[in-house]
Amino acid sequence: MSMIRFRVSVRAPIFAFSGLMLLAGAFSPLHAARKPVDGIAGVVNGAPILLSEVEELRMGMQQQRPGFSNMPTAQQRLEALNRLVDDKVLLEKARQDTLLRVSDRDVESRVADMYARVAQQQGGERQLESALKQATGMSLGQFKARMSDQVRDNMLRQRLQMKYVGDPQPSQFQVREFFERYHDSLPQQNDVVRLSHLQWRVKAGDALEREAREKAVALAARLDKGESFAELARLHSDDFSGKDGGDLGYTRRGTLDPDYERAAFGLDAGDYTRRPVRTRFGYHLIRVTGKRDNEVRTSHILIRVVPSSADTARAQAWLDSLGRTLKTHEAFKAAARSWSDDRKTRDLGGDLGWFSRDSLAGEYKAVADTMPEGGLSAPVLIGDSWHLFRVDHKNAERRLSLEEDYAVIAQYTRDWLVGERLAALIKTWREQMHIGNRLDQFTGADSTGDETAPAGDAE
16 A cells, blocks of 8 residues: 555645645655755754745645745744744654664665656756756765665654554544544545555465464574574664664554554563564564563564465466456456455555646556546555455545545544654654754844744744
8 A cells, every 4th residue: 555645735724734744755865966055044952954945845835725825924934943843843853762763775776766756856976966066065975874864864753643643533522523623624635546455465486475374483592592682683684673672663553564463562671572474564573672661672583475376377377366256346356355465445445546647656546547437457566465455436526425435534643643743742852852943034023143043932
């Protein structure tokens, strides 16, 4: 499901806050490169916020919020500065938390993907280099370094959010209440398609499965003999956390793989699983190093189970054979209920819901663009699973409804809950930091140079 990305048109102030806090999904490297030293509009613990940053965000807010452009420029700048201050407060708090870590490997992987996409958008690396020199005077090396800094900061913010807010799952009452209050502000969907899918995860053969389990069992035996969990993780874990002794830090209930989480919360602090725990990733040995409230801190040793090419081909052939028998929508729904590995949509007959076609990415978009209404795709490989897609309906436009779009509205509700909880935390963290507003010097008013006035109590 990660290949679907929503482009939400923000229609109400209630959505503005949570959108700011998830900057990793909205990062624009080319825009990030254009930061001339044009004046300091604000500071957070000595970290400057440039006027160019305020102006760039202000322009984006004009496009997102109807009526925002009608506000006085000074008020627009103040709102933009406030949002940037909140962002800096999050980053500062994340940097102060010694338990929040971002590995160089994770940063390098994301930067490589982003750099490749940006270069492709510019027509190639040479064209990107030329555009950078002309617009900013930066070299490719400097550009990559800037991207690395941005990615690392965004990952820190995300991990801070996960630590303090987690991934709240709204109740049905909360979803309905949210929809009743804000349904007029939810965006209308244009050029929409309703999709269903049947997901069939590629399973490793018996020999690979047995080999991974035996390796995990052998490591458990070494733990029982007193060997260091951290050292075994560094030497044998197939996860990026291995170099840190397997430490994953604190996580809230509801954020981990269900099987992993069930085992972790069932352990006392200091204990570890005597038998390997199987998840979709492989076999884990899990050690609990701390508990507090609804959080658990774990370390783990992961032995991945990676299917072979023969396993992948076998799964494709099976799903293709099944697809040839699904002649009607009812037959497809029945097969999804019986066979799909997607727990979220299985009981719904594989229904993914409605999407604007321009909100789809990758293989999802290809299905929506090329298949007619009622069409069924051949197996499509996404990640570790094959999918059969069905285009159930196509419409020119529609509005969201609780009956047909509950999952989408629940996601909006979840984002709103995250924003509300994070807003309360940021309000507290602001009081612990030195925050300054220097916008007066850019509006023609006298500037006292006072850095003690907080940015943002004028809303």
